[in-house]
Amino acid sequence: MIWGRRALQHVKRFKRLPFQPEGLHRCMSAATQNLVVEMDGKSGVAVVKLNKPPVNSFNLEFLTEINILMEKLENDKSCRGLILTSNNNKIFSGGLDIMEMYNPQPDRLAEFWRTLQGMWLSLYGSRLATIAAINGHSPAGGCLTALSCDYRIMAPGFTIGLNETQLGIIPPFWFVESMINVTGQRQAEVCCQKGLMMTTEQAHSIGLVDDVVPGEAILERAHNEMKNWLKVPDFARQLTKRQIRKPTMDRLIAKRDEDIQNFVQFITKDSVQKAMGVYIDQLKNKAKK
Numbered sequence: 001m002i003w004g005r006r007a008l009q010h011v012k013r014f015k016r017l018p019f020q021p022e023g024l025h026r027c028m029s030a031a032t033q034n035l036v037v038e039m040d041g042k043s044g045v046a047v048v049k050l051n052k053p054p055v056n057s058f059n060l061e062f063l064t065e066i067n068i069l070m071e072k073l074e075n076d077k078s079c080r081g082l083i084l085t086s087n088n089n090k091i092f093s094g095g096l097d098i099m100e101m102y103n104p105q106p107d108r109l110a111e112f113w114r115t116l117q118g119m120w121l122s123l124y125g126s127r128l129a130t131i132a133a134i135n136g137h138s139p140a141g142g143c144l145t146a147l148s149c150d151y152r153i154m155a156p157g158f159t160i161g162l163n164e165t166q167l168g169i170i171p172p173f174w175f176v177e178s179m180i181n182v183t184g185q186r187q188a189e190v191c192c193q194k195g196l197m198m199t200t201e202q203a204h205s206i207g208l209v210d211d212v213v214p215g216e217a218i219l220e221r222a223h224n225e226m227k228n229w230l231k232v233p234d235f236a237r238q239l240t241k242r243q244i245r246k247p248t249m250d251r252l253i254a255k256r257d258e259d260i261q262n263f264v265q266f267i268t269k270d271s272v273q274k275a276m277g278v279y280i281d282q283l284k285n286k287a288k289k
């Protein structure tokens, strides 16, 4: 993983925090600044709850925190599975922090995007069995995070989708490929071009979500499903996953710098900044009502 200077500063700070999953046994919980982690040493399953109010939006620091945790879990031989959910029972994740993209400093903007790429690469390519327990709304970057897992369970009454085009932005190719790989080409064409935010039931009907379970039962269902995934020998499951996901990951690895340049160039355009300003005003005004 390639880290920027600012992210490395954050890593040093984070390393002093108490969470150390290696060698943990039985149930242990730990919290970093924006993540609640419950590690069951017996089953080897870590439950990670996104816990960054108000909407679990991903800024540079939060993404860095997630990347560090992923690295720790990957290196912890006792950990076999990861259930990703939210500590907020209404919002899984509001996606990327829009404030990172408004009036940005180009260096930080580039670092932000590289760190997001890093998060996607580590979650999409994780050796762990990964289940998203989507217990709230999940637009854009929230949807990408869920798409990066092996299995998705969603509570009814919420919405999910790659809605970038609705905001006048273009979902990068690795967002779109993540959707294609889950729903198939035709469904991905429709929902990515139209920027559809789908209800839980609509997402289930196109295969974006594998299972629909009431919010209060979602974690229990995720643990039961995890047992099925962990019945398969890890090595066989991991290599099969790698075989299937490697071409998509390799495309981003080969174009990582180009993808960052495209992103920075696009976001810093006057027209995009203007549209972003209008969108932020709408969000803030809606929140005030």
Ligand SMILES: CCCCC/C=C/CCCC/C=C/C(=O)SCCNC(=O)CCNC(=O)[C@H](O)C(C)(C)COP(=O)(O)OP(=O)(O)OC[C@H]1O[C@@H](n2cnc3c(N)ncnc32)[C@H](O)[C@@H]1OP(=O)(O)O
Pocket: 054, 055, 057, 090, 091, 093, 094, 095, 096, 097, 098, 099, 137, 139, 140, 141, 142, 164, 167, 169, 170, 171, 172, 262, 263, 266, 267, 283, 284, 285, 286, 287, 288
């Ligand atoms: C070929 C060239 C390619 C170039 C590449 C270019 C590409 C760019 C790609 C970029 C990809 C972008 C991905 C993204 O993820 S963009 C973010 C998209 N997310 C959204 O649009 C979500 C917006 N938020 C909502 O829809 C709702 O807030 C909600 C998440 C459904 C929650 O609703 P509710 O519970 O009613 O809460 P509020 O709306 O009242 O919001 C509470 C406060 O949170 C702030 N907020 C909400 N979302 C975000 C966000 N994403 N980032 C930062 N802040 C957010 C909101 O403003 C409220 O703040 P306030 O209390 O201070 O007013």
